[in-house]
Amino acid sequence: RKEVEQDPGPFNVPEGATVAFNCTYSNSASQSFFWYRQDCRKEPKLLMSVYSSGNEDGRFTAQLNRASQYISLLIRDSKLSDSATYLCVVNNYGQNFVFGPGTRLSVLP
Amino acid sequence: DAGVIQSPRHEVTEMGQEVTLRCKPISGHDYLFWYRQTMMRGLELLIYFNNNVPIDDSGMPEDRFSAKMPNASFSTLKIQPSEPRDSAVYFCASSPGWGRATYNEQFFGPGTRLTVL
Numbered sequence: 001r002k003e004v005e006q007d008p009g010p011f012n013v014p015e016g017a018t019v020a021f022n023c024t025y026s027n028s029a030s031q032s033f034f035w036y037r038q039d040c041r042k043e044p045k046l047l048m049s050v051y052s053s054g055n056e057d058g059r060f061t062a063q064l065n066r067a068s069q070y071i072s073l074l075i076r077d078s079k080l081s082d083s084a085t086y087l088c089v090v091n092n093y094g095q096n097f098v099f100g101p102g103t104r105l106s107v108l109p
Numbered sequence: 110d111a112g113v114i115q116s117p118r119h120e121v122t123e124m125g126q127e128v129t130l131r132c133k134p135i136s137g138h139d140y141l142f143w144y145r146q147t148m149m150r151g152l153e154l155l156i157y158f159n160n161n162v163p164i165d166d167s168g169m170p171e172d173r174f175s176a177k178m179p180n181a182s183f184s185t186l187k188i189q190p191s192e193p194r195d196s197a198v199y200f201c202a203s204s205p206g207w208g209r210a211t212y213n214e215q216f217f218g219p220g221t222r223l224t225v226l
Contacts, residue, residue, distance in 0.1 A: 043217035095140050099152040
């Protein structure tokens, strides 16, 4: 079993739709969690950290469920510019970060 | 700040040749990471440094790969000899380090796209 798993997609949604991505991780001792965004042929960039209580940044909401070892990302009112691959990232210890395989999103006009 | 700088951006080489990838992290960042990304395996951590010292190299595939960080502003990843299965995008990233608000955020360079024929 991979340490971090994601549905690879692609998710094809119309503009304005709400879309949710899920991520599961296998190490119960994982300490911190993130969502990164990667545009085609570009480098990954931090989208948001994920806090235990859940957190929101504009149209983006992240949730963490430690008991189920599950992280989610919700995007409301999708824009064309949201089209990208979304990477779930887990930090187990020190600066050792494990990236999930990513979920590809295409927002269609 | 110019961000993380990597060179070359593209490299095409023949099997058996030595390849050297270069990285300049963001000034003041304590951590430097080397990653490899392929379609099959995704983004994999190869090695990371803290204050120029290698901390975790468990992701380095084999002895053909080596990484150095001679000073705070420069790191290299070397493959010798290169093989076709080394073809991938190699990213360098840096992060500020403990004690700062964004210590856990990694800033990635644009990557080096390596093709080994």
